[in-house]
Amino acid sequence: MKIGILGTGDVGKTLGSALIRRGNDVMLGTRNVSRKMEEKATEEAPQSFHEWLSKNKKVRLGTFAEAAAHGEIIMNAVAGHAAIEVLAKVKPSDLKDKILIDITNALGPWGKGPIELFVANTDSLAERIQRAHPGIRVVKSLNTVTAHIMVNPAGLAGGDHDVFVAGNDPEARERVARFLREEFGWKTVLDLGDLTAARGLEMMIMVWLKIWSALGTSDFNYKIAR
Ligand SMILES: NC(=O)c1ccc[n+]([C@@H]2O[C@H](COP(=O)([O-])OP(=O)(O)OC[C@H]3O[C@@H](n4cnc5c(N)ncnc54)[C@H](OP(=O)(O)O)[C@@H]3O)[C@@H](O)[C@H]2O)c1
Numbered sequence: 178m179k180i181g182i183l184g185t186g187d188v189g190k191t192l193g194s195a196l197i198r199r200g201n202d203v204m205l206g207t208r209n210v211s212r213k214m215e216e217k218a219t220e221e222a223p224q225s226f227h228e229w230l231s232k233n234k235k236v237r238l239g240t241f242a243e244a245a246a247h248g249e250i251i252m253n254a255v256a257g258h259a260a261i262e263v264l265a266k267v268k269p270s271d272l273k274d275k276i277l278i279d280i281t282n283a284l285g286p287w288g289k290g291p292i293e294l295f296v297a298n299t300d301s302l303a304e305r306i307q308r309a310h311p312g313i314r315v316v317k318s319l320n321t322v323t324a325h326i327m328v329n330p331a332g333l334a335g336g337d338h339d340v341f342v343a344g345n346d347p348e349a350r351e352r353v354a355r356f357l358r359e360e361f362g363w364k365t366v367l368d369l370g371d372l373t374a375a376r377g378l379e380m381m382i383m384v385w386l387k388i389w390s391a392l393g394t395s396d397f398n399y400k401i402a403r
Pocket residue numbers: 183184185186187188189206207208209213253254255256257259262263280281282283284319320321322323324325
């Protein structure tokens with residue numbers, strides 16, 4: 178399947194690697210292709226993007242607009258504060274009727290102050306995206322787990338933990354649930370209904386960050402016991 182991934186951070190790269198291994202045709206999107214290829218490794222990111230791409234040769238790199246045009250399914254893995262601006266640069270015809278799996282959290286850009294969400298309670302980033310692009314079918318998912326668990330749930334607790342989907346189109350939610358089961362092996366995909374559920378899903382990052390700090394690892398996930 179053709180998949181367009183908006184974003185070249187940990188999430189974009191982790192999804193890209195996993196999806197090419199499954200035989201998908203993947204394009205990652207960035208602001209500026211040549212600048213991304215010239216980026217040097219840093220202390221925070223010891224592997225440059227160029228080095229990563231040389232180990233994942235089947236992944237193609239394009240602009241955000243090219244990656245969105247490429248995908249039959251689009252995965253939104255850009256910094257939350259940039260999501261509206263990034264999608265505004267995509268031709269509406271390249272979004273029309275497609276599913277957008279929205280993985281973003283409503284954070285940043287990082288500053289010196291306390292971490293806070295720029296939208297919450299009565300609205301969500303996913304709903305803002307849906308309102309800005311009524312032609313796409315936004316499904317909020319995967320934003321509640323760290324990148325490597327997104328693509329390898331079996332690596333944690335034998336896969337006995339949950340991921341969520343929320344979106345206004347029931348058929349799109351079901352399609353994303355199937356995608357998560359087939360491509361990554363998720364066992365439990367909990368359907369939370371319409372996109373207002375994205376408010377809670379996005380607010381979960383605040384407790385996720387505290388759990389991360391308490392455990393000293395991002396190797397954890399939520400399990401809904403019943
Ligand atoms: N990291 C995780 O494990 C994790 C887990 C769950 C959810 N999330 C969410 O997933 C998203 C991606 O996270 P990430 O950690 O992979 O990377 P990130 O650092 O949050 O985002 C990287 C991407 O955002 C783009 N970007 C940043 N600032 C921009 C701006 N001003 N204008 C346009 N594009 C901009 C970058 O563009 P360039 O390609 O041009 O550099 C890059 O593609 C975030 O919303 C995050 O909250 C992350």
